Amino acid sequence: MLSLLLIAQTVLTVFAAASLHNAFPALGKQFEAAHPGVTLRFSFNGSQILEAQLESGAQADVFASADERWMDKAVSAGAVANPVAFASNQLVLVVAQQSNIASPLDLTKPGTKLVLCAQAVPCGAYARRLLAGMDADPAYGPKYSDAVLQNIVSNELDVESVLSKVTLGEADAGIVYRTDALGKTSVRTIALPVLPGTPIAYYVGTVHSSAAPSDATAFVNFVHSSDGQKILAGFGFTAAPQ
Amino acid sequence: MIKRSPASAARDATLTATALVLAALFVLFGAIALVALILRITPSGMSEALRDPVVAQALWLSVRTSLLSSLIIVVFGTPLAALLSTPFRGRAALETLVMLPVVLPPVVGGLALLLAFGRAGLLGRELNFFGLHLPFTTAAVVIAQTFVAAPLYIAVAKGVFTRVDPELLDAASTLHASRAYTFIRVVLPPAMPALAGGLTLAWARALGEFGATITFAGNLPGVTQTMPIAVYMAAQTDLQAAIAIAVILMVLSYGALLAVRHAAGDSGLGL
Numbered sequence: 418m419l420s421l422l423l424i425a426q427t428v429l430t431v432f433a434a435a436s437l438h439n440a441f442p443a444l445g446k447q448f449e450a451a452h453p454g455v456t457l458r459f460s461f462n463g464s465q466i467l468e469a470q471l472e473s474g475a476q477a478d479v480f481a482s483a484d485e486r487w488m489d490k491a492v493s494a495g496a497v498a499n500p501v502a503f504a505s506n507q508l509v510l511v512v513a514q515q516s517n518i519a520s521p522l523d524l525t526k527p528g529t530k531l532v533l534c535a536q537a538v539p540c541g542a543y544a545r546r547l548l549a550g551m552d553a554d555p556a557y558g559p560k561y562s563d564a565v566l567q568n569i570v571s572n573e574l575d576v577e578s579v580l581s582k583v584t585l586g587e588a589d590a591g592i593v594y595r596t597d598a599l600g601k602t603s604v605r606t607i608a609l610p611v612l613p614g615t616p617i618a619y620y621v622g623t624v625h626s627s628a629a630p631s632d633a634t635a636f637v638n639f640v641h642s643s644d645g646q647k648i649l650a651g652f653g654f655t656a657a658p659q
Numbered sequence: 660m661i662k663r664s665p666a667s668a669a670r671d672a673t674l675t676a677t678a679l680v681l682a683a684l685f686v687l688f689g690a691i692a693l694v695a696l697i698l699r700i701t702p703s704g705m706s707e708a709l710r711d712p713v714v715a716q717a718l719w720l721s722v723r724t725s726l727l728s729s730l731i732i733v734v735f736g737t738p739l740a741a742l743l744s745t746p747f748r749g750r751a752a753l754e755t756l757v758m759l760p761v762v763l764p765p766v767v768g769g770l771a772l773l774l775a776f777g778r779a780g781l782l783g784r785e786l787n788f789f790g791l792h793l794p795f796t797t798a799a800v801v802i803a804q805t806f807v808a809a810p811l812y813i814a815v816a817k818g819v820f821t822r823v824d825p826e827l828l829d830a831a832s833t834l835h836a837s838r839a840y841t842f843i844r845v846v847l848p849p850a851m852p853a854l855a856g857g858l859t860l861a862w863a864r865a866l867g868e869f870g871a872t873i874t875f876a877g878n879l880p881g882v883t884q885t886m887p888i889a890v891y892m893a894a895q896t897d898l899q900a901a902i903a904i905a906v907i908l909m910v911l912s913y914g915a916l917l918a919v920r921h922a923a924g925d926s927g928l929g930l
C-alpha cells in the first residue's frame with residue numbers, strides 16, 4: 418500500500434493489432450513486473466482502425482501495427498515515431514472441421530464459401546498478395562487467384578471475425594494468421610505457401626503525443642529484447658524479417 | 660380560472676427558461692456533429708463518391724433491402740401490434756420479448772441470427788433441406804434489418820391501437836360489426852398517419868443498420884455491403900469518401916423523414 422503511494426503510477430496505453438491480442442498481454446505482464454509503477458492498458462483492433470484513431474488525436478503511447486502500410490501512414494501523419502519491425506507471422510488456411518477442403522487448390526471449387534479480411538485490413542492485404550503470388554506457381558496456375566477471389570462471400574473487418582465465421586461453420590474456409598489458428602480445435606488448419614520477398618512484418622513505434630515517452634520507449638525496447646522475443650515466439654510469432 | 664400567485668408565475672418562467680436552455684443545448688449537441696461532418700466535404704470528394712460504382716451499389720442495395728424490410732415489418736408487425744393492444748394473460752412478457760432487439764447490441768443480434776438461421780445453426784438443417792443458405796446473402800441483410808427495426812414500428816402501432824376511443828368500438832359492436840371489420844374500417848383509418856410515422860422510424864433504423872448485418876450477412880459489395888458498411892469500410896482507407904457517403908445517407912434519410920411528416924400531417928411521427 419505504501420509503495421503504491423510512493424511510486425507515481427504511469428499508465429501506458431498500447432494500441433496493438435488485433436492479432437497481437439494474446440501475445441501482448443503476456444508481454445505486458447512481464448514488462449510491468451520489471452517496471453514497477455508502470456501499468457499497461459491495451460486497445461486491440463484492426464491496425465487500420467487504430468491508425469485512423471491516432472490520426473484523429475487518440476491518446477496513446479505505443480502503436481503496434483500488423484503491417485508496414487499503416488505504420489508508414491501513422492509516421493507520415495506525424496503521429497508515431499521510430500518504427501521498427503519486431504515480429505513476423507505466416508498465413509494459414511482454416512477450414513470448418515467437417516469441410517472436405519484438403520488443400521489450397523480446393524479453394525477454386527465454385528460454391529466454396531471463403532471469407533477473408535477486407536483489403537484495408539493487414540490480414541486481407543497479405544492474403545490477397547499471397548494468392549496473387551501463387552498464380553506464378555505452376556502447381557496453382559495463372560488463373561488461381563481469380564478463381565479463389567470469386568468465392569469470397571464476405572470481407573471481414575478483422576482476423577477474429579474471419580476465424581469465427583469458420584468456427585461457426587458458416588464459411589467453408591478463411592485465411593488467417595498462423596498465430597490465430599494455433600491451438601484452435603474447432604477448425605482445421607492447412608498450410609499455405611510462403612513466397613520469397615513478401616514477408617509479413619509487424620511494426621512498433623512510440624506515439625508522438627505520449628505523456629510518458631521514456632516509458633513508451635522502454636516498452637518498445639522490451640518488445641525487441643530477447644525476453645520479449647521469447648514471449649512472442651511462445652505465441653507462434655517468428656523473428657522480424659531482415 | 661385558478662388564481663396564481665406571483666411566486667408560482669416566476670417559478671413557471673424559470674422552468675420554461677430552463678427547459679428552453681436544455682432543449683437548445685441538446686439540439687446544438689446533435690447539430691454540431693452533423694455540421695462537423697458537412698464542413699469536411701470537398702466538392703471533389705463528393706463527386707468522386709457519387710461516381711464510385713461501389714457507392715452506387717451500396718446505396719441501391721440499402722434502398723432495396725430497407726424498403727423490403729419495412730414491407731415485412733408492416734405485414735407481420737401490424738397484426739402483432741393489434742394483438743398486443745388487447746389485454747390477455749402474459750401480454751407483458753410477450754411484449755417485452757418483442758421489444759428485446761432494441762436493447763440487444765446489434766452485433767449480438769446478428770450472432771443470435773447466425774446461431775438460429777445459419778448453416779450450422781438451430782434451424783440450419785431444416786433450412787438446408789429447402790436449399791436455403793441465408794448467411795452472406797441479401798436475404799440475410801433483410802432479416803437483420805427486420806429483426807432490429809421491427810420493434811420500433813410495433814411499439815408505435817401498439818400505442819396507437821391502445822388509444823382508440825372505446826366508444827367507437829362499442830358503437831361498432833352494437834352495429835354487429837365483426838372484429839376484423841371494426842379493425843379495418845374503424846381502428847385503422849385514423850391510425851394511418853401515426854403508423855406511417857412508426858414505419859418511417861423503423862425504415863430509417865433499417866437503413867442505418869450495421870452491426871447485425873455485418874455479423875449475420877457479412878460484407879460483400881453488391882450483395883451484403885449496405886451504405887453503413889460502405890461508410891465504415893471507406894472510413895478506414897479514405898476518410899473523404901466516407902464523409903461523402905455518410906452525407907448522402909444523411910440527406911436521403913432527412914428528406915424521407917421530412918416527406919413522411921408532410922404527407923402524414925403535423926402529427927406525422929405520432930410519437
